[in-house]
Amino acid sequence: MHMVIDVHCHFTSPPAAMDTYRAGQIARGPHGPGFNAASLSDEAIADALGKRQLPAMDAKGISQAIFSPAAYSMGHHFGSETVVRNWTTASNDLIQRACALFPGRLIPSCQLPQSPGVPPERWLDELEFRVNSQGFVGCNINPDISGGVAPLTPSVADEWWYPLYAKLEELQVPAHFHASATQNPAFHFNGVNYTAWDHACAFDIMWAADRIFRDFPRLKLVITHGGGAFLLQYNRMRALFDKAGKDYDSVLRRVHWDMAVYEQETMQTMVKLVGVDSLVYSCEMCGTADVVDKRTGRKFDDTLPLVRALGLTAAEESKILVDNAKALFSRAFSSESFRTDGVTVA
Amino acid sequence: MHMVIDVHCHFTSPPAAMDTYRAGQIARGPHGPGFNAASLSDEAIADALGKRQLPAMDAKGISQAIFSPAAYSMGHHFGSETVVRNWTTASNDLIQRACALFPGRLIPSCQLPQSPGVPPERWLDELEFRVNSQGFVGCNINPDISGGVAPLTPSVADEWWYPLYAKLEELQVPAHFHASATQNPAFHFNGVNYTAWDHACAFDIMWAADRIFRDFPRLKLVITHGGGAFLLQYNRMRALFDKAGKDYDSVLRRVHWDMAVYEQETMQTMVKLVGVDSLVYSCEMCGTADVVDKRTGRKFDDTLPLVRALGLTAAEESKILVDNAKALFSRAFSSESFRTDGVTVA
Numbered sequence: 001m002h003m004v005i006d007v008h009c010h011f012t013s014p015p016a017a018m019d020t021y022r023a024g025q026i027a028r029g030p031h032g033p034g035f036n037a038a039s040l041s042d043e044a045i046a047d048a049l050g051k052r053q054l055p056a057m058d059a060k061g062i063s064q065a066i067f068s069p070a071a072y073s074m075g076h077h078f079g080s081e082t083v084v085r086n087w088t089t090a091s092n093d094l095i096q097r098a099c100a101l102f103p104g105r106l107i108p109s110c111q112l113p114q115s116p117g118v119p120p121e122r123w124l125d126e127l128e129f130r131v132n133s134q135g136f137v138g139c140n141i142n143p144d145i146s147g148g149v150a151p152l153t154p155s156v157a158d159e160w161w162y163p164l165y166a167k168l169e170e171l172q173v174p175a176h177f178h179a180s181a182t183q184n185p186a187f188h189f190n191g192v193n194y195t196a197w198d199h200a201c202a203f204d205i206m207w208a209a210d211r212i213f214r215d216f217p218r219l220k221l222v223i224t225h226g227g228g229a230f231l232l233q234y235n236r237m238r239a240l241f242d243k244a245g246k247d248y249d250s251v252l253r254r255v256h257w258d259m260a261v262y263e264q265e266t267m268q269t270m271v272k273l274v275g276v277d278s279l280v281y282s283c284e285m286c287g288t289a290d291v292v293d294k295r296t297g298r299k300f301d302d303t304l305p306l307v308r309a310l311g312l313t314a315a316e317e318s319k320i321l322v323d324n325a326k327a328l329f330s331r332a333f334s335s336e337s338f339r340t341d342g343v344t345v346a
Numbered sequence: 347m348h349m350v351i352d353v354h355c356h357f358t359s360p361p362a363a364m365d366t367y368r369a370g371q372i373a374r375g376p377h378g379p380g381f382n383a384a385s386l387s388d389e390a391i392a393d394a395l396g397k398r399q400l401p402a403m404d405a406k407g408i409s410q411a412i413f414s415p416a417a418y419s420m421g422h423h424f425g426s427e428t429v430v431r432n433w434t435t436a437s438n439d440l441i442q443r444a445c446a447l448f449p450g451r452l453i454p455s456c457q458l459p460q461s462p463g464v465p466p467e468r469w470l471d472e473l474e475f476r477v478n479s480q481g482f483v484g485c486n487i488n489p490d491i492s493g494g495v496a497p498l499t500p501s502v503a504d505e506w507w508y509p510l511y512a513k514l515e516e517l518q519v520p521a522h523f524h525a526s527a528t529q530n531p532a533f534h535f536n537g538v539n540y541t542a543w544d545h546a547c548a549f550d551i552m553w554a555a556d557r558i559f560r561d562f563p564r565l566k567l568v569i570t571h572g573g574g575a576f577l578l579q580y581n582r583m584r585a586l587f588d589k590a591g592k593d594y595d596s597v598l599r600r601v602h603w604d605m606a607v608y609e610q611e612t613m614q615t616m617v618k619l620v621g622v623d624s625l626v627y628s629c630e631m632c633g634t635a636d637v638v639d640k641r642t643g644r645k646f647d648d649t650l651p652l653v654r655a656l657g658l659t660a661a662e663e664s665k666i667l668v669d670n671a672k673a674l675f676s677r678a679f680s681s682e683s684f685r686t687d688g689v690t691v692a
Contacts, residue, residue, distance in 0.1 A: 143532060144532070148494070148498070148530075149495075149496060149498070150495060150496065152494070152495070152529070152530055152531060152532070153531075153532060154531055154532070155531050155532040156532065158531070183498070184494075184498055185498060185499075185500055185501050185504070186489060186490070186498070186499060186500070186501040186502065186543075186546050186550060187542075187546055188546075188549055188550065188553065188586075190586065191549045191553070191583065191586050192542075192545055192546045192549045192550075195542075195545055195574070195575050195579065195582075196533075196538075196541075196542035196545060196546065196574075197532075199538055199541055199542060199574070199575070200532050200533055200534075200538045200542065203534055203537045203538045204532060204534065204538070207534065207537070225579070225582070226579065228541070228542075228545075228574070228575050228579075229541050229545070229574050229575035229578060229579075232575060232578040232579070232611075232612065233541065233571070233572065233574075233575075233578070233607055233608070233609070233612060234609060235607075235608030235609040235635065235639070235646050236541075236571070236607065236608050236634060236635060236646075237537065238639070238646065239608065239634055239635040239636075239637040239639070239646040239647075240534075240536065240537050240634060240637075242637050242638075242639070242640065243637045261579055261581075261582065262579070262581030262582050262585065263579070263580060263581040265578075265611070265615065266578065266579060269611065288582060288585055288586060289581065289582060289585040290585075291585040291586075291588050291589045292588075293581070293584070293585075293588070294588065300581050300582075300584065300585040301585075
């Protein structure tokens with residue numbers, strides 16, 4: 001079997017103890033205790049992984065997965081900064097344990113203690129600890145920390161985010177933009193809210209790409225789920241970019257785009273606009289599209305056959321399925337050694 | 347020249363007196379005076395229309411346009427209910443005057459006095475007045491009245507909207523969902539916010555279509571700009587709908603979709619998924635895509651050639667360009683007579 005890396009997988013079937021702790025945070029309020037990760041047995045974690053994640057990887061032909069806490073359950077909007085920190089610790093501890101059990105298959109990526117009104121400077125200790133001490137190779141960033149209510153989060157293009165971007169560049173780990181829960185009653189969480197924020201992140205990063213990548217030339221950012229409608233309604237976007245004197249076509253290659261989309265037309269558009277050098281494969285196991293398509297009898301997220309049918313050369317296909325992911329998550333795959341103070345040495 | 351109806355045009359080049367009044371609302375506060383529409387001369391209005399709107403229609407080959415106040419300038423979030431009412435009156439008065447000057451070309455559609463926290467019952471007098479007394483044939487509905495801040499607007503599928511839907515059904519005028527300004531610093535107004543809400547309206551109306559159209563079988567709703575990514579990332583949507591026991595494919599035909607999109611692939615997808623009976627042409631003059639595409643030398647919003655190249659039969663093309671719009675905006679085109687109490691009689 002050829003190697004295939006999925007860059008966007010969440011632990012969507014965690015052990016029940018995680019839900020019990022999370023539910024308890026509502027009752028305990030802003031001063032509750034943290035989560036004792038040692039209370040989880042290896043067996044409980046392995047059982048939970050065996051429910052959906054590992055069988056799905058086997059069934060779909062995925063060799064390795066960048067593995068992070070579930071996006072919808074990050075829920076940065078909920079509770080005080082302490083509540084968020086406790087939950088972030090619990091969630092990242094679980095990922096660390098899971099990946100340690102299956103080191104050849106699951107590669108850890110963390111969430112951060114983003115909390116409404118708390119600036120990025122206060123998230124960095126968690127990022128450094130997970131990367132430098134535990135081998136995490138990436139992080140998920142919620143662009144809408146409060147979940148659509150006040151205080152609204154500055155655009156991901158805003159210099160408010162620069163302390164995070166500086167640290168990401170220093171550590172050479174990518175940030176994967178991914179929204180979580182929303183309080184907006186008109187935004188269905190994974191039917192609307194994710195897509196809206198995928199699009200918003202794509203738009204704002206591209207719109208300010210010249211400044212952002214001048215200030216952080218080695219910053220690695222990943223846009224997810226094809227960027228909402230940003231690539232698909234490309235002429236609407238090109239009209240706006242052209243009018244502002246920006247070059248839509250070239251900025252698309254300043255970031256990586258994951259291919260967690262579920263129809264071949266969208267993949268074709270991504271290949272046409274972005275090119276194979278900036279695309280990374282994902283089917284996002286086990287998430288929104290973990291449903292059997294009655295038309296085909298296959299699961300919607302069984303998308304490797306769609307990539308295989310794109311008409312790419314073997315070298316191009318290898319870029320999307322393996323090579324680009326290895327370069328992006330270089331801490332997992334390169335032969336470089338990393339000093340624990342975060343400075344990369346060749 | 348064949349007849350072509352554009353169902354989604356805004357007066358984006360209004361006389362300067364409108365801007366002067368609008369700017370003054372900031373200074374005058376919640377108790378300022380209304381706008382005196384009589385202060386606008388016919389010449390000033392005709393001059394304003396001659397700047398962009400009428401030449402664009404001529405250049406693009408559009409015979410008739412459903413003509414409404416500019417979407418971005420509706421700005422329902424701004425000021426008290428009185429401020430919103432004054433601005434709504436001014437905006438609709440301008441549309442009435444403009445359409446009266448060019449009765450064969452411009453057909454009036456109104457905005458409503460939507461104001462944060464004000465229920466739909468309090469918008470209906472404006473709708474009835476414009477439709478019954480002035481011949482307006484549709485209205486634009488802002489699904490995000492407060493512009494992304496508290497109090498957040500209930501989903502357009504929520505029964506909160508039912509008094510409006512009942513009145514729309516009674517009057518037999520369609521509602522065209524279209525967001526306006528947003529306070530969210532991460533949502534560029536016409537690069538992100540419109541698209542996010544196009545998608546949100548599409549998703550929520552489709553998700554609740556069985557209930558909504560059971561309760562209002564003759565309700566006419568229009569989704570704009572292709573519904574964001576709702577039709578384009580269709581397998582993500584199908585996965586969600588399938589899992590919830592809903593039939594994505596059939597609900598798409600319960601509403602109309604305007605074709606204010608700017609690339610042929612998106613149009614093809616709309617034809618494939620929605621079918622020609624539920625699509626209505628628009629290039630949205632003069633809006634976001636009123637920009638020359640350097641690749642083609644044509645304006646992005648010069649989209650009639652794209653429709654002509656879809657490979658449709660003459661009858662299918664006629665549905666999209668003329669027939670469906672006539673049925674949708676039946677008060678403008680049918681030979682029915684309408685009683686001023688809003689009850690349609692054959």
